[in-house]
Amino acid sequence: MQAENKATWIWYPGDFEVWLGNIFNNRRTERGAMFPPFWKQDSHYVTVEFSKAFDVPEQEKITIDCEGQFNFAIDGKLQFPANEYIIPAGKHKLNIKVWNQATPPALFIDGKTIHTDSTWLVTYEDKLWIDENGVAHGSGIYVPAASWNFDSPDTPPSSFHLQCEERQPVSQHDIAKDGTLYDFGRETFGYLKVKGLKGTLHIYYGESPEEAQDKEHCETLDRLTSALSHQTSDLGSKAFRYVYIEKEEGASYDEVLMDYEYALHDADHSGSFRCSDEEINKIWDVAAYTMDLTTREFFMDGIKRDRWTWSGDAIQSYLMNYYLRFDTECVKRTIRQLRGKDPVTAHVNTIMDYTFYWFKSVLDYYQYTGDADFVREMWPRMVTLMDYVLSRTNSEGMAEGQPDDWIFVDWVDFPMHKRGILCFEQILFCKALETMALCAKVLGINKSNYRIKAEELRNKVRQTFWSYEQKAYYHALEDGVLNKQITKFPNMFAIIYGYAYEEQRQEIMQSVMLNPNIDPITTPYMRFYELEALCIDGLHTQVLQEMRDYWGGMLREGATSFWEKYVPTETGTQHLAMYGRPYGKSLCHAWGASPVYLLGKYYLGVKPTKPGYEEYEVRPALGDLEWMKGDVPTPHGMIHVEMDRKQIKIRATEGRGTLYYKDQQVDIKPNQEVVLTLS
Numbered sequence: 318m319q320a321e322n323k324a325t326w327i328w329y330p331g332d333f334e335v336w337l338g339n340i341f342n343n344r345r346t347e348r349g350a351m352f353p354p355f356w357k358q359d360s361h362y363v364t365v366e367f368s369k370a371f372d373v374p375e376q377e378k379i380t381i382d383c384e385g386q387f388n389f390a391i392d393g394k395l396q397f398p399a400n401e402y403i404i405p406a407g408k409h410k411l412n413i414k415v416w417n418q419a420t421p422p423a424l425f426i427d428g429k430t431i432h433t434d435s436t437w438l439v440t441y442e443d444k445l446w447i448d449e450n451g452v453a454h455g456s457g458i459y460v461p462a463a464s465w466n467f468d469s470p471d472t473p474p475s476s477f478h479l480q481c482e483e484r485q486p487v488s489q490h491d492i493a494k495d496g497t498l499y500d501f502g503r504e505t506f507g508y509l510k511v512k513g514l515k516g517t518l519h520i521y522y523g524e525s526p527e528e529a530q531d532k533e534h535c536e537t538l539d540r541l542t543s544a545l546s547h548q549t550s551d552l553g554s555k556a557f558r559y560v561y562i563e564k565e566e567g568a569s570y571d572e573v574l575m576d577y578e579y580a581l582h583d584a585d586h587s588g589s590f591r592c593s594d595e596e597i598n599k600i601w602d603v604a605a606y607t608m609d610l611t612t613r614e615f616f617m618d619g620i621k622r623d624r625w626t627w628s629g630d631a632i633q634s635y636l637m638n639y640y641l642r643f644d645t646e647c648v649k650r651t652i653r654q655l656r657g658k659d660p661v662t663a664h665v666n667t668i669m670d671y672t673f674y675w676f677k678s679v680l681d682y683y684q685y686t687g688d689a690d691f692v693r694e695m696w697p698r699m700v701t702l703m704d705y706v707l708s709r710t711n712s713e714g715m716a717e718g719q720p721d722d723w724i725f726v727d728w729v730d731f732p733m734h735k736r737g738i739l740c741f742e743q744i745l746f747c748k749a750l751e752t753m754a755l756c757a758k759v760l761g762i763n764k765s766n767y768r769i770k771a772e773e774l775r776n777k778v779r780q781t782f783w784s785y786e787q788k789a790y791y792h793a794l795e796d797g798v799l800n801k802q803i804t805k806f807p808n809m810f811a812i813i814y815g816y817a818y819e820e821q822r823q824e825i826m827q828s829v830m831l832n833p834n835i836d837p838i839t840t841p842y843m844r845f846y847e848l849e850a851l852c853i854d855g856l857h858t859q860v861l862q863e864m865r866d867y868w869g870g871m872l873r874e875g876a877t878s879f880w881e882k883y884v885p886t887e888t889g890t891q892h893l894a895m896y897g898r899p900y901g902k903s904l905c906h907a908w909g910a911s912p913v914y915l916l917g918k919y920y921l922g923v924k925p926t927k928p929g930y931e932e933y934e935v936r937p938a939l940g941d942l943e944w945m946k947g948d949v950p951t952p953h954g955m956i957h958v959e960m961d962r963k964q965i966k967i968r969a970t971e972g973r974g975t976l977y978y979k980d981q982q983v984d985i986k987p988n989q990e991v992v993l994t995l996s
């Protein structure tokens with residue numbers, strides 16, 4: 318948090334994330350060519366005005382640093398350009414306009430009592446002044462300025478970067494006369510470094526040795542040429558484990574290294590998990606490493622191929638993050654960047670379901686952090702995005718894909734139409750409307766229409782898609798005809814979102830989720846939700862076996878991070894192919910890390926019941942484990958849980974908790990160990 322009376326850089330809310338996101342999302346390359354995202358990219362406001370009134374007790378000197386060109390006015394009077402000014406004693410209003418086409422206009426002012434912080438107001442010159450309380454002032458919308466931890470004039474927002482650490486390959490093998498294959502030991506991300514280079518090198522990256530050595534089909538490559546006087550050449554960031562380097566005639570180099578790039582985390586405020594099953598421990602470790610690799614300036618999907626922020630991937634990353642690193646700043650950055658700016662002209666990432674996930678991500682963030690200020694910041698953009706959604710509903714108030722929409726759901730290996738009115742989409746839409754109603758309540762805003770629309774939609778979904786005969790939700794309504802295909806997607810979300818009452822939940826579990834005749838889910842993306850539904854039903858032993866079979870299967874195939882998709886029946890290089898490309902599959906994909914979330918929430922059993930862990934519950938479950946222990950991070954400390962067949966121990970630093978085990982209930986108080994003996 319920003320220290321009191323400490324100057325910090327400030328900017329227009331969301332502009333830093335939009336600017337950084339454009340850099341981030343445009344780093345993707347395919348075979349050396351840049352590959353920008355296919356959705357609309359917004360830009361930061363190039364001219365903004367900062368303002369604040371002060372009552373200065375005595376004359377004081379201030380210094381001004383800007384990212385951009387600026388003018389400075391005291392009480393409406395423009396001053397001659399300078400970086401230092403004397404502010405007379407008394408009441409004054411300071412206004413600074415900053416223009417910057419390249420990076421977000423940002424401001425840093427430091428003085429004895431005058432300094433920039435989040436109490437300043439900022440506008441982008443839209444001439445309709447409304448303060449943070451919604452009060453109109455008649456000349457422009459002023460909102461509280463954004464800030465973070467850029468607390469020195471020498472570290473402006475545009476200087477933000479991740480940490481780097483030099484690493485060496487674990488082995489190298491000469492493959493041809495002029496070709497060498499380097500192995501860095503496991504999937505990694507960073508910058509390849511070639512020292513002492515003379516001449517030209519051709520560099521081929523791979524998540525597997527096959528990919529790195531397949532010069533015609535590997536997903537990423539480089540060509541590096543250096544003058545004789547150059548000692549080190551740094552390349553753009555890449556994902557790889559293996560690197561194959563070929564020298565042109567006459568070329569040479571001394572050494573190949575890498576700068577491993579990573580987001581810095583607080584090890585003392587990170588989740589952990591250990592249990593009696595070493596395979597489950599290995600799965601947790603690799604899942605955590607997968608999360609760390611895909612946690613960058615934003616939460617990205619896969620580190621090799623897309624390297625983009627996707628809302629469907631991100632909402633899972635947020636949830637896993639709450640049980641691993643509790644990096645709330647990365648959550649906020651990603652939510653802001655995904656939303657972008659008004660006007661809304663398309664769904665988030667162009668995908669209807671991803672728009673609905675975006676809404677829920679704001680509510681999840683509030684539940685885990687208690688940060689109502691962020692909800693207040695996002696509320697105007699939640700409203701305009703929901704206005705866009707509502708403008709595209711059909712006559713029944715349901716969300717139906719339009720020609721410019723991508724209806725994703727999941728990558729499936731069985732025939733599944735995505736036309737018409739999908740039950741799955743309506744369930745997500747209903748949750749988005751509920752999110753709007755709940756966030757309005759948090760902010761004290763009377764928006765009962767969202768609650769009413771959610772209730773109406775929920776009833777229509779049940780009336781339209783629920784089959785009393787099949788005891789399941791049907792797939793879709795196409796041109797007025799019911800598509801009676803049954804998939805797991807709408808049915809498991811009805812369980813997770815609490816839309817299935819107890820008897821109906823049990824029916825869905827038997828008729829769909831545990832029915833071997835229903836088409837299986839093969840992506841970790843939807844396995845995340847499938848296994849969550851099974852945990853809600855208390856099937857912890859079965860879920861552990863699913864982890865051993867599915868995630869353990871990837872480990873047995875040599876995975877050092879978890880993949881975009883895993884099909885157990887595939888063998889060898891079949892595991893590397895996707896999208897019709899021999900190495901198209903991402904072997905480090907954020908949605909593959911769901912065991913971190915499942916083990917934290919449903920085995921250690923920790924979740925907030927009031928925002929920000931003001932109150933929380935612990936419902937531990939061993940499944941077939943003999944013992945387990947672990948830590949769950951919260952906004953104010955840690956919750957430690959230990960359990961074996963004889964007892965449960967819990968320690969927590971903050972909040973009021975309740976331990977539930979079978980018919981027993983025990984209060985958990987801060988800094989006091991709770992021990993429950995099991996009969």
